[in-house]
Amino acid sequence: MYSEKVMEHFANPHNVGEIENADGVGEVGNAKCGDIMRMYLKIDNGMITDAKFKTFGCGAAIATSSMATDLVKGKSIDDALKLTNKAVIEALDGLPPVKIHCSVLAEQAIKAALRDYYVKNGIDPTPFLGEETNSCDHCDHCGH
Amino acid sequence: MAKQVIYLDNAATTAVSKTALEAMLPYLAEQYGNPSSVYSVGREAKAGLEKAREQMAKALGCNPREIYFCGCGSEADNWAIKGAAYAGRKKGKTKIVTSCFEHHAVLHTCKALEKEGFEVVYLPVDAEGIVCMDAFYEAVDETCAVVSVMYANNEIGTIQPIGEMAAYCKEKKVLFHTDAVQAVGHLPIHLQGSGIDLLSLSGHKFHAPKGVGALYIRGGVLLPNLIEGGAQERSRRAGTENVAGIVGMGAALTEAVASMEENSSKMKKLQDKLIDGLLQIEHTRLNGSRTKRLPGNANVSFEGIEGESLLLMLDMNGICASSGSACTSGSLDPSHVLLSIGLTHEVAHGSLRLSLSENTTEEEIDRVLEVVPQVVERLRSMSPLWEKIKNSEN
Numbered sequence: 001m002y003s004e005k006v007m008e009h010f011a012n013p014h015n016v017g018e019i020e021n022a023d024g025v026g027e028v029g030n031a032k033c034g035d036i037m038r039m040y041l042k043i044d045n046g047m048i049t050d051a052k053f054k055t056f057g058c059g060a061a062i063a064t065s066s067m068a069t070d071l072v073k074g075k076s077i078d079d080a081l082k083l084t085n086k087a088v089i090e091a092l093d094g095l096p097p098v099k100i101h102c103s104v105l106a107e108q109a110i111k112a113a114l115r116d117y118y119v120k121n122g123i124d125p126t127p128f129l130g131e132e133t134n135s136c137d138h139c140d141h142c143g144h
Numbered sequence: 145m146a147k148q149v150i151y152l153d154n155a156a157t158t159a160v161s162k163t164a165l166e167a168m169l170p171y172l173a174e175q176y177g178n179p180s181s182v183y184s185v186g187r188e189a190k191a192g193l194e195k196a197r198e199q200m201a202k203a204l205g206c207n208p209r210e211i212y213f214c215g216c217g218s219e220a221d222n223w224a225i226k227g228a229a230y231a232g233r234k235k236g237k238t239k240i241v242t243s244c245f246e247h248h249a250v251l252h253t254c255k256a257l258e259k260e261g262f263e264v265v266y267l268p269v270d271a272e273g274i275v276c277m278d279a280f281y282e283a284v285d286e287t288c289a290v291v292s293v294m295y296a297n298n299e300i301g302t303i304q305p306i307g308e309m310a311a312y313c314k315e316k317k318v319l320f321h322t323d324a325v326q327a328v329g330h331l332p333i334h335l336q337g338s339g340i341d342l343l344s345l346s347g348h349k350f351h352a353p354k355g356v357g358a359l360y361i362r363g364g365v366l367l368p369n370l371i372e373g374g375a376q377e378r379s380r381r382a383g384t385e386n387v388a389g390i391v392g393m394g395a396a397l398t399e400a401v402a403s404m405e406e407n408s409s410k411m412k413k414l415q416d417k418l419i420d421g422l423l424q425i426e427h428t429r430l431n432g433s434r435t436k437r438l439p440g441n442a443n444v445s446f447e448g449i450e451g452e453s454l455l456l457m458l459d460m461n462g463i464c465a466s467s468g469s470a471c472t473s474g475s476l477d478p479s480h481v482l483l484s485i486g487l488t489h490e491v492a493h494g495s496l497r498l499s500l501s502e503n504t505t506e507e508e509i510d511r512v513l514e515v516v517p518q519v520v521e522r523l524r525s526m527s528p529l530w531e532k533i534k535n536s537e538n
Contacts, residue, residue: 010456062453
């Protein structure tokens with residue numbers, strides 16, 4: 001059911017771990033639904049110099065976390081803000097329909113980490129990221 | 145990566161045994177006739193069919209005329225419950241009692257009957273995975289068309305007090321059905337005098353092929369047909385019989401019953417080793433009673449991890465297992481069985497079912513006990529939920 005690329009990223013995920021004194025940390029999902037993603041970003045002069053993650057969840061949750069952190073590493077904040085779940089899916093050569101929500105979570109986790117970065121630096125994140133919402137509000141995946 | 149497969153999902157399906165396969169082959173190649181035909185090739189097929197019926201009856205302690213072959217366990221469940229419900233409705237009985245942790249073949253049938261106006265009571269189960277008898281006695285009365293409770297649970301392997309329930313239903317003149325798909329061939333069952341009116345079974349759970357099952361209908365119990373058509377199965381289940389499958393099922397059940405004691409004690413020993421070993425892993429719980437349990441079933445939950453990723457990693461190590469996580473159940477919630485015994489969603493997501501067969505070896509169990517702790521540790525090391533669990537301890 002998973003593409004080879006997904007299995008590759010699941011079997012040997014990139015960027016697993018934490019960043020001490022990260023410049024932005026974001027966590028989305030909840031244990032009840034069966035997936036939590038936490039992303040850590042190191043940011044220097046508007047560039048994401050490092051990204052790491054910790055994820056509780058299915059194979060797709062781990063693979064999308066790995067891919068999303070890969071996609072933003074070395075990018076500018078502006079580019080990272082443009083990350084979409086679609087880009088994560090394409091980079092993984094597709095996801096089964098029931099796993100699309102994992103890519104949504106991965107996008108949201110990156111954005112939650114960027115929001116945290118803005119807040120930590122005394123910048124209002126709303127112009128860049130909109131109002132903060134509960135990640136579950138966007139998702140009718142598990143109904144919780 | 146290990147190439148040899150360790151198959152520990154025998155509650156899902158089993159390999160066809162050599163005995164069953166050899167019994168079947170002539171009915172695929174030479175004796176391919178339609179059992180309803182008058183010529184000799186058909187008569188031979190008919191003879192094979194009736195021999196299998198006798199084998200089934202002998203293994204289950206009932207009359208061959210009480211065995212009706214059908215397509216699968218789900219069909220047997222549908223037939224038994226819908227049939228008993230419709231028969232009951234004619235007498236003004238419109239209540240159905242079942243348990244909340246039945247297989248979906250039973251639960252969804254009951255849900256469908258609810259839409260037709262039947263009242264369905266879903267009995268709760270206790271933390272050990274046994275149906276609450278207080279609730280049973282409260283629910284069962286003369287207005288029930290049928291009571292349907294599984295013999296043994298398919299996920300956690302817990303064995304239900306079927307004898308007690310069947311006896312009470314007999315007293316109340318209520319039909320008693322049991323989905324014994326997980327029990328037949330694994331637990332001693334003697335139907336005559338048991339009080340059981342209807343029993344569903346499925347061949348592929350005891351080394352017969354997929355696509356064949358049977359419903360035991362106690363003599364004297366009349367059910368409307370589920371499948372209408374020709375006069376097969378004494379006009380009660382139409383459709384040309386799956387002769388080879390039925391012959392295989394007769395042979396497989398005969399073999400399973402003959403070696404049940406030996407197989408059971410062998411499997412229990414390995415099951416004990418497996419469960420004890422898995423419980424060495426911290427924050428791990430056994431799901432379902434340790435003692436009132438099928439000999440081949442181990443079901444545990446590892447806190448802080450999710451079942452699908454666990455199964456994928458076990459598969460990479462050549463181990464086939466199953467889980468009750470939402471991601472593997474194909475539904476939005478984790479297993480209704482695990483939730484019914486009081487597990488939180490979080491813990492239910494991290495469940496693992498390993499189900500043995502008599503062919504499981506001690507080496508395989510040793511290998512599983514080597515691999516599972518490593519995989520659990522690996523997944524926990526990347527789990528923010530596990531981090532929270534550990535932090536809350538300090």
